[in-house]
Amino acid sequence: MTKASFVDESYLPNVKTWSEYYRAKVGFRNYWYAACLSTEIADGDWLARTILGEEILFRRINGKVHAIKDRCIHRGVKLSNRVECHTDSTITCWWHGFTFRWTDGAVTNIVGAPESKLIGRAKIKVYPVDEAQGMVFVFIGDPGIDVPPLSNHVPPMFLDEGRVIEGEVLVVESNWRLGPEGGLDEIHRYLHRTSTLLLETKATMPLGYRGAKTQCEIVDGEAWPKGIIDRFASDTMYFEVDIDTAPGAVTGVRFADTGTKKKRTVATSSWLPGVLRVEGFPEDGGCFFEFYVPINETQHRCFMMISQTCRTPQEAAQFRSRYKTRWRRYAVQNFLRQDVDARESAGRFYQHDRAWIEEILTEEDYMIIEWRKLSSRHSKGVQTPDHIA
Numbered sequence: 001m002t003k004a005s006f007v008d009e010s011y012l013p014n015v016k017t018w019s020e021y022y023r024a025k026v027g028f029r030n031y032w033y034a035a036c037l038s039t040e041i042a043d044g045d046w047l048a049r050t051i052l053g054e055e056i057l058f059r060r061i062n063g064k065v066h067a068i069k070d071r072c073i074h075r076g077v078k079l080s081n082r083v084e085c086h087t088d089s090t091i092t093c094w095w096h097g098f099t100f101r102w103t104d105g106a107v108t109n110i111v112g113a114p115e116s117k118l119i120g121r122a123k124i125k126v127y128p129v130d131e132a133q134g135m136v137f138v139f140i141g142d143p144g145i146d147v148p149p150l151s152n153h154v155p156p157m158f159l160d161e162g163r164v165i166e167g168e169v170l171v172v173e174s175n176w177r178l179g180p181e182g183g184l185d186e187i188h189r190y191l192h193r194t195s196t197l198l199l200e201t202k203a204t205m206p207l208g209y210r211g212a213k214t215q216c217e218i219v220d221g222e223a224w225p226k227g228i229i230d231r232f233a234s235d236t237m238y239f240e241v242d243i244d245t246a247p248g249a250v251t252g253v254r255f256a257d258t259g260t261k262k263k264r265t266v267a268t269s270s271w272l273p274g275v276l277r278v279e280g281f282p283e284d285g286g287c288f289f290e291f292y293v294p295i296n297e298t299q300h301r302c303f304m305m306i307s308q309t310c311r312t313p314q315e316a317a318q319f320r321s322r323y324k325t326r327w328r329r330y331a332v333q334n335f336l337r338q339d340v341d342a343r344e345s346a347g348r349f350y351q352h353d354r355a356w357i358e359e360i361l362t363e364e365d366y367m368i369i370e371w372r373k374l375s376s377r378h379s380k381g382v383q384t385p386d387h388i389a
């Protein structure tokens with residue numbers, strides 16, 4: 001018998017306004033999720049991935065990526081343990097030879113039992129796949145559900161024409177929910193005070209911000225995508241903070257805006273089902289997207305994608321060159337890695353369900369709670385152990 005839930009449901013009364021989010025430890029169902037970069041799966045190649053706990057096998061055939069459940073319907077072996085594609089359009093299970101068509105999952109033949117009545121009747125689960133901006137997406141949903149367009153489940157601007165995207169993928173040792181929360185975490189900029197990105201770009205980075213409530217824009221109308229935008233107000237930054245209020249104490253943290261550094265407009269936002277967008281990062285006119293895709297209860301796959309809209313091939317080439325020489329090093333491998341370190345460290349705490357009750361948030365963590373409520377309001381189902389079994 002499997003468990004009905006990934007979480008300790010006795011805590012549900014403590015998280016009334018965002019109980020679905022609390023329950024979505026392994027993600028929300030009925031959303032599109034990033035599966036891999038297009039470059040990770042060349043024509044004819046296959047790739048096995050665990051997404052929201054579901055084991056999925058991908059293959060690119062004549063340019064188009066297909067996805068099926070990575071478990072034979074006959075006696076349950078993993079097809080990816082030994083991939084055998086005897087024709088372009090099929091995969092044959094390596095144990096008894098059940099053969100499935102990639103496009104619809106139909107059993108087209110059984111090598112050891114070619115007269116079986118199962119042929120043409122039985123099916124393996126297939127997943128809807130889409131590909132855009134150099135990334136492959138898969139829809140993790142319930143049978144029979146109307147599959148919405150990919151544009152509903154990626155941040156606005158991501159699919160913009162002319163957007164050129166470069167990035168890296170990383171497996172992060174933390175629950176996925178710490179990802180989108182980081183984008184709305186008003187006071188975490190303190191973490192980045194040592195980043196070499198700040199030296200490189202001469203950008204200003206305060207210790208923290210005030211005014212989470214007034215800066216929070218909830219995008220929650222009829223239309224999709226849905227998310228929360230944090231519009232930082234430049235007059236609510238902290239650059240100097242005393243860290244001891246005892247009489248006579250002179251200790252303090254100084255990270256003053258000396259006036260020599262450049263101020264830039266940045267707006268961060270988090271979008272369902274768990275994607276960060278940062279406008280103006282890491283360079284003016286640029287836009288950063290980070291996809292947090294649940295693997296299981298304690299790991300997520302993080303797609304760190306830096307982009308720029310380019311009008312000509314020359315602009316695109318210049319952007320790709322800047323990515324290679326600057327942004328990969330200073331943004332992906334330094335600045336963003338600081339967030340990954342924090343997620344992995346906190347991940348050990350948040351793997352216990354009681355952490356979601358024991359955390360002590362500040363007023364400026366307002367948007368994190370709004371994000372949890374928004375996600376809960378629009379839940380179309382959470383992943384449970386039964387979906388994976």
Ligand code: FES
Nearest residue numbers: 072074075093096
């Ligand atoms: S387990 Fe796959 S054919 Fe038997």
Ligand SMILES: [Fe+2]
Nearest residue numbers: 182188192339
């Ligand atoms: Fe950060």
